[in-house]
Amino acid sequence: MATRRTAIFFGFGPWKAYVPRWFPERDCKVVSRKQWRMVLEGWPLRLLLYRQPEVYVWGFKYPPLLKRFCRRLGISFFHVEDGFVRSVSLGAHRSPPASLIVDSRTMHYDAQNVSDLEHTLQTYDFAADKPLMERADKCIRMLLDLRVSKYNMGKRVDLDTLLGPKTRRRVLVIGQVETDAAIAFGCDRPVTNNDLVRLAASENPDAQIIYKPHPEVLYGTRAGLSNPADVADISYLLKEDIAPADALESVDHVYTITSLMGFEALLRGIPVTCYGLPFYAGWGATDDRQKRRRSTRERSVQEIFAASFILCSRYLDSKTGDASSLEDVINRLGESVSARR
Numbered sequence: 001m002a003t004r005r006t007a008i009f010f011g012f013g014p015w016k017a018y019v020p021r022w023f024p025e026r027d028c029k030v031v032s033r034k035q036w037r038m039v040l041e042g043w044p045l046r047l048l049l050y051r052q053p054e055v056y057v058w059g060f061k062y063p064p065l066l067k068r069f070c071r072r073l074g075i076s077f078f079h080v081e082d083g084f085v086r087s088v089s090l091g092a093h094r095s096p097p098a099s100l101i102v103d104s105r106t107m108h109y110d111a112q113n114v115s116d117l118e119h120t121l122q123t124y125d126f127a128a129d130k131p132l133m134e135r136a137d138k139c140i141r142m143l144l145d146l147r148v149s150k151y152n153m154g155k156r157v158d159l160d161t162l163l164g165p166k167t168r169r170r171v172l173v174i175g176q177v178e179t180d181a182a183i184a185f186g187c188d189r190p191v192t193n194n195d196l197v198r199l200a201a202s203e204n205p206d207a208q209i210i211y212k213p214h215p216e217v218l219y220g221t222r223a224g225l226s227n228p229a230d231v232a233d234i235s236y237l238l239k240e241d242i243a244p245a246d247a248l249e250s251v252d253h254v255y256t257i258t259s260l261m262g263f264e265a266l267l268r269g270i271p272v273t274c275y276g277l278p279f280y281a282g283w284g285a286t287d288d289r290q291k292r293r294r295s296t297r298e299r300s301v302q303e304i305f306a307a308s309f310i311l312c313s314r315y316l317d318s319k320t321g322d323a324s325s326l327e328d329v330i331n332r333l334g335e336s337v338s339a340r341r
Contacts, residue, residue: 003027007054008047010038011061012080018096021321026054035063044069056080059107060181079103083313084260085143085329086150098318098329108308109182109258111277114294117312121283122296124311126303136306139326140267146334147245150260151215157242159210159250166250169207172265173197173235174256175214178225186258187276188290192226193257196275200255201234203273209235212247214259262286263308266301280304 007026009019013033020028031038038044044066047053054076055066070077083099101108101117108117126133142148160166175193176183183191193213201209211231216222218241228237238247244261248254253271256262258278265272266285274281275289282292283299299307315324317332 005052005054006050007056008043008050009056009058010043010066011058012056013058015058015096018321022100022316023056024321033058033061035061038063038066047073047075054078056102060185077104079105079107081107081109082150083315084150084263084309085148085315085326085333087152087318087333096318098316098324098333099326100314100316101312102314103312107181107185108279108312110185111188111290111292112185115279117279117308118294120307120311121299121304122294124307126299126306129306132306132310133302136302136310139309139330140302140305142327142330142334144245144267146330147243148330148333149244149264152243152333152336155240155242155246157240157246159246162238163208163210163236169204169252170250171200171204171207171209171253171255172247172251173200173209173211174254174259174261175212175217175224175228176257176259177214177216177222179223182258182278183276186278191257191275193224194226194228194231196255196257197231197235199275200273201231204253207252210238210247210251211235212238212242212261215241263304267305279308 004025004027007023007028009028009030011033012019012030016030019030031043055070056078059079059081067077081101082097083101085099086097087095103116106113106115108115173196178192197209197211211228213228217224244264248265248268248270251270254262254265255273258276262272262274262278263280266280271287273287277290277292280286281288282295283297283304285299285301285304309326315326315329317324
C-alpha cells in the first residue's frame, strides 16, 4: 500500500475529530487552533520535517507567515470552509458540515483576491457542459421544492400571519454577524446591519421593510455590533429565526451585505442588492454597490450555482464522513427539515 501523504491542519479546533474522516486519503495531523500555540510549537518550521506535506487551514485562522512560508517553499496550501448546504444546526452548536469548500487560492468570500471559485466563473465553458447545467437545474429545483437552505433550522412561519395581508412591496434586509470574516473580506468599507436597513428604507420609501437578523445573533452564539431596536421605527424586526424559504416567500426585493441568503433569493427570481461583494455578485445577476474590478464576464444564476454548489464544493455524509453528492445531501437535509416541522 502506498504511503499516505502527510497533511497538516491549522485552525480546525471544533472539527478536530472529523478531519481524518473528511480527508481519508491523507495522514492527518491537526494543530491547535490558537495561533500563539502554533508559533510556540515551532510551526511553520516543523513543516520541513515532512516530505511533500500539504497544509490546510480553516478560513483565515492561521498566522499570516504560514501562507507566505508555504508559497516560498512550494508547499501545497489550501483554505477550507463550510459549504453552501451545511446542516440542520449552526456551526457554533458543533454540528459537522455536510459540505466543504477547499480552495487553493483564498476563501470564496475574499473579494480582495481571486479564489478558485472566481477563477472557475471567469474561465469555465458552461455552455459546452450541458450535463453540468442540467444537473444544476435539477439541484436548484430540489433545493426550492424541499426548502433546503444552509442551516435548515428556522421556524416555519407564514409572513402574512406575522405582518398581515400584503398591501405593498416587501423588501427583506438580511442581517449578518457584523464581525464575520465574510464582511471583513467582502466589503471595501465599514457597514453594519442597521446601515443596510436604512439604505433599503431610503431607496424604497413606499415599501414594507423587513429585517431578518442572523440566526447566530438570535441564538446568542455570536454578538452583533448594531442594535436592531435603533431601526425599529423604519422596519419590522423578525425576532425569531424564520426559515429562509418562508422569509423569502412573498418578498419583492432583498438587500444584503454578503449573505448566502441573497443567492437563495436569486434562485427564486428575487432581485438582490449587494452592499458588499459576495461570490455571486459582480457577474450581472445582482445590483452591486461594490464593483469587482477583475470581473470581465457575465454569468447567469444557474452558472453561478453550477460553479459554486457543484464544481467547487465537496459533499459528505455528516455521520460517516464518506463522500457524498449534492443531491444526496439535499435529500437528507430535506428529510430532516420535514421531520423537525
